[in-house]
Amino acid sequence: MLLLFIPIGITVDLAEKIGKIIENEAPFNETAMYYVDFTIYFANLLFPLFLFLSVIWFTSKLANNTEIVAFLSSGVSFTRFLRPYIIGATIVAIFAFVLGMYLAPIASQGFNEFKFKYLKKGKQIQQTRDVYRQINDNDYIYVSNFVPDRKVGTNFTYEHFEGNELKYKIFADNIRFIEKDTSYRLTTYVKRSFENGIETIEKERRKDTILPFELEDLTPVEYAAETKSYGELLKFIDSEKRRGSPNIGRYEVVKLRKWSIPVSIFILTIIAVAVSSVKRRGGMGVNLAFGIAIAMIYVFFDKIFGVMAAQSNFPAIIAVWFPNVIFGILAIYLLQNAKR
Template structure:
């Protein structure tokens, strides 16, 4: 409802078809369900276990000789089922939903947004050619200060440069075109005010859309990362962070399960409200850690594996400590 209230005017303005809107909210549901699945699990465990504790049922269970670890077994079974669902959704189902979700927003909601990339962009498009643009505007498919260098082994054969390159009507239009062919004794220079030509690369090779990793399943994402490594892409950390986050999601379900049981298994004077308050606080701190290290991995060269592992390790240690205290 919040998303509808924020975007309904843009959908009407862009004349989005009703069928696409319905598909968008189907993808929307899968996209956010995957993000929030561990926290739904977390809060539901706190709610359920707090009810048991307030009714003194946990004391009765443990007093009958059942160990605390045996008491945890049903929770682990439930967490395992949720982890399996989260794993397969995150690896194979949600990427397709994310593609539909993001494409709809780009076409109908963010259509008039200024999307100029101001950073220098390099890309090795194949074994022999490297392209460069100072900045790129996806809305009009234009790259500024364009350069293409063609090599034969380690030897440059020719270099093409232009003030800007634009993809229009299936051809590339270059303004202030200059081609310098390297000769044995002297170079051959060709100049044209405007030149229309064809290239083997796509405009997306200059700068992939920001959500490209979200739209690929596990197999496609692994291949995409290897391809981007060969090209020398500057976004490798972002793609690797996305991959590691998917692998860590099932582990997150187990850690949050342990924390939720440990926090809510004791009967408190404040009742369920205190447990839920603590649970929401822990969830927000976890999200904060996750976002901070995610930005570090994507923007500062921080190792993506560490960016994913540190929040898991910190909250894993917290879970062990809380469970030990709960057993006592």
């Protein structure tokens, strides 16, 4: 199934993006590596569905040849018949687990870097809004919106505390990153300092200064979590929570999916065996059609709840595990009917 679908996916993607690749003069070796990363990236996302369709195809062949009837008629229980599928699913789940934990993050890094370097070159990247972050134990920044490709933000605020006491606060209508000397240019600069109960106000029309934070703090990368191994991801999420990142939901979804994908392999394998182990009048086509319909519903639930968790306060654990719970119940129901 992988050998069937991945070349089709690469061909469609290349046909769509060949103009951008040529226009932006992407080197051949980077383009080739992009499609290696493309293969690993999407294979990791779609692995359970590829396995699901493979099991339906294989089991339908057995059913159409009346081999399953022969198995069960000879006294083999349905549970014993299911055992090789579970062993196979375990092997595939272990591979998917290792892929998701260690190999897919490396592929995601290369896939996304190529996409933003060559395929989205010249396009204005969507601006980030209402970025409020804790830089360290004493410093906080806020910007109402920031446009990454122009490196310009509006309504900037910087606060410095010592203990629970605010020492100074900087305001600016605009902030611009100056790449040449890695400094920041603040327009309509105002600094309020507090010392021994006395407030001092400093104003300048424009001020170039160095501030103790990186440009990435104003432009949180949405796919950052996808590029980290599990250990790095846990540390990254903990750090982002302390900083007050608005993307915690998205990062939590990435973390939980590393565990939910291997579990979904077992659930979809059981569903596939249950629906395709009966010989039907329409043959394999009916089983495949039914299987594809179930797969599409699963993907629909997975995407809808994933987006809800990423863009709202919807709990990530419910978003990730709800499809598995629903389809787990369906798997038990179909398995009981198949045994009968």
